[in-house]
Amino acid sequence: MNALRSAGVNRDNIVVMSDEPFEEYSFGHAEPSVAMPWLAVLGGLVGGTGGFLLARLTQVAYPIVTGGMPIVAPFPTAIVTYELTMLGAVLTTIVTLLITAKIPKWKQELYDPEVTRGKILIAVIDPADDARADLEDRLRNAGADEIKSTGRFSAI
């Protein structure tokens, strides 16, 4: 990885895949973080508002004769609002995860089942032809087990 970087390959063109998270290494942190907690809070707020409206406005929109008894009451409104707040937060988290992690994506252009056998896949997308040999060398020196070339480089 570092070898590739020192060869001047653009960070965006390096693909890494592994079967466990490697937070300790630089590529584990290479991703720009998304304000996921804030999105969750936002989703919660949306959910909560929806819940509040559901518990309050829709009840009023369906005027049921209750002989003077309340149709909406504060405690139930709070409960429904609360539950839908949490639901909103959870769903937003999931949606954020799916979108930012680019899943579901069933068509894989670049993947190797070896990844789930414990190996780490490091690929360079569309390297310049003249740089190929150099990159391969560098990867080998960095301890790569196997190098495949599929119009791209991958070191495992």
Next chain:
Amino acid sequence: MAHQWGMVIDLDRCTGCAACVVACHAENNISTVGEDQAARGRAKHWIRVERYYEGEFPDVRVKFMPVLCQQCDAAPCEPVCPTFASYHTIEGLNGQVYNRCIGTRYCANACPYNVRFFNFYNPEWDKPLNLQLNPDVSVRSVGIMEKCTFCVQRIKASEIQAEAEKRAVKDGEIQPACVQSCSPHAMVFGDLSDPQSEVSRLARSSRGTKLLGELGTQPKVTYLQRESWHGAENA
């Protein structure tokens, strides 16, 4: 102001004859479930005469207390119903909308008086008994709750009649089946929102108590009795 139907039951007059029970069954198409099912607790009586005994044999006094839906103003059965099948009508009744009932039986659990009844089986009348059914009252099918309605069909009929004649409903014009059949005249029915009605006057009586009134259900049935009666309060 809409009517607020209420009832007064004078326990000092009640003889425990159970004519009200029979009349109610006949009027409201309440099915009998048979000996066997009754023994298993599936009997339905929208009004029942509770008997309590005081003292030791041979010095025993028996107390009769007809218990029907108290048509509470703050009814525990109403808010718990998820579908508004049990709800408060404009005229202050605890309405039971049979077609909306999905049979959670939550209302029956919440009711402190145990005056809500569930159709465990589809009711059945052997021919020709089916011909005795009152056409003004629904026949409740399996899986739904039913309860005393203060004979809402009679109330509605009187109201429609009064409206056709362009007059107000008169006091005493409406009599639920139980009131009508009560020979000692222990039961009185009428409009509590009219302070001049007989039921209002009796409900203000110093002999009046509410059954389980301490629960805050605000029943619209007032029981009259001469002396304080522990059976009603401490049961």
Next chain:
Amino acid sequence: MSRSNLGLKRCLRVTVFLGMIILVLSLLDRTSPAQDTAPPPQTMTQSSPIFTPAHRTVMDAVREFFGSRQKPVQPIAYTHKVHLANGMQCTDCHVGVDRGPDARIPSVNFCMTCHQVIATDKPEIKKLAAYRARGEDIPWQRVYGFLPSAHVKFNHAPHIRAGVDCAQCHGDMTKQTVAVRMVDHTMGFCVQCHREKNVSVDCVACHY
């Protein structure tokens, strides 16, 4: 109420309960009337409950659940169109409509007061006369009417007094021969009109 709403309602019902219904059908619908189904064996319960299900067959229950009703087939092809075109009023035959809950269908005798002499050669009138001759009543089939499970206590009289036109609920009868169900008497239909006319929409106004 709108068609689309009804469609939505049915869609929901279908999706939620189709699976369950299929299972029920496969288990129970052997087209036998429900009364034939044996109660559970004596050994299994302390007693054998005696009951009749709310519907004669499981298919009946399913049909009712989805709100589908069969078209009535009338014994005589009575034509509303002709009678109304001849200057008759609804209330001439449906005499009870402004006084009581039911609109009433006249008896065969009532029909024969006119049809003694009018159009006696028509085949349908001959059928009518035959009923009279046998002393039978005509087995008219119900066109409208609420299902027992709707628990609706409808009363015609207050509606007539309030000036509701017959056509509003029954369609334009001057165009119909044998009465067909022109208007779906759903709860939405009733409630909408009650709201417009500012009359009670208390549940217990109709359901008791």
Next chain:
Amino acid sequence: MAQKTPEQINEDLLRPLSGTSGRYLIVLAFLAGIVIAALCSFFWQVYAGLGVSGLRSPVFWGFYITNFVFWIGLSHAGTLISAILRLANATWRRPVTRCAEVITVFALSIGATFPVIHLGRPWLAFWLFPYPSERGIWPNIRSPLLWDFFAINTYLISSVTFLLLPMLPDLALVRDRAAGWKKKVYSVLALGWTGTPKQWNRLERAMHIMAIAVIPVAVSVHSIVSWDFAMAPVPMWHSTIFAPYFVAGAIFSGIAALILAMACLRKFLHLEEYLLPIHFENLGKLLLVMSLLWFYFVFAERLTAWYGNDPSEMTVFWVTQTGSFSPLFWLMVLCNFVIPFPLLAIKKTRTILGTSIASVTVVIGMWLERYLIIVPSLSHKYLPYSWGTYRPTWVELTITAGTFAAMVMLYMIFSKLVPIISIWELKVGLREEAHPAPALAPSHTQPNEVGAD
């Protein structure tokens, strides 16, 4: 565990997926038979009416609602415990989380069916759902059953995703080893997981947020279930202590269920090297705490009732303490406290066997607790004239047995389809053990970050 290489982990944990034994199929068929019997009982009940059950006036809720509360309580095994352990970053949690979360999903699904099973007209259950209908009626949000509807659905959705998200990498693992139609199925299930740092990063953050969100949801769910009872003016139900009492009981039974599930997995899937005595000991300690807490709640509830001396409450009090329900009551105390307490308190008996025995008694005891909350109160409401009793019939017994069978069956099927222990989390744990974390957690500026742009 430390000696295991990642390949061994893969192999060991994927082994259950590779084939089924005859014994497995026989057990599965047996359980399926019970479930089918329960389904038939349910349809018979729908067809004939609730009269075929033992319910009667005034005990309108019996086995079904007992089962409902019991299963919802049991569902607190997974998501809640797993979320707490995740947040506390307890490293021993790694082999435990997934088998716990699976309990939640299945127990919750089973529990959520009971409100429908117990309905008089179950085909109309969709009326609880707030949808625009031409009737112009909306469900009654004041009803605790509606709160249940919202809470359980929120909890179910959260739990299912809480289970599924960290399963993606393992599903990808299975996908890469499967062939034929299985490969296709797992490919779809794995959502195209490849394991890029981006995906790992997002997954871990999402799990963190989910863990935070799911704890209050779980607490609220059982609080709301308790409010189904506490809202009604029924003697001994109408109590402010019910919500925490129920939540504590739920966690109590949940941990017991988790220990049982782990013991079974360990034995039948031969995971002796993954589910270690330390896990049982740690969970045993938790169970011990909950047992004490449960005892405290029961004591507090009974004490206030006794001191209050309200006649209607005292009726229910004595009928459970010394009356007709007393055998069940004391059996419950035996199962929930007397047996598990010494077993779990003494270090020598806090073994796998010891905690498993304690768990069995706790599961039984907690079922009894739910029963004893519901039935004695309902059968002894205010007016003595209308007192009643309750005895279940074969319909309720079959359906109850069916749900237990369904739980075991679903669990068995699940453990054959998905690695029941999270493989990737184990590997992370392995690596962390090999290289203690602080040394290998360089920040962005540490040496690894050579090629600064």
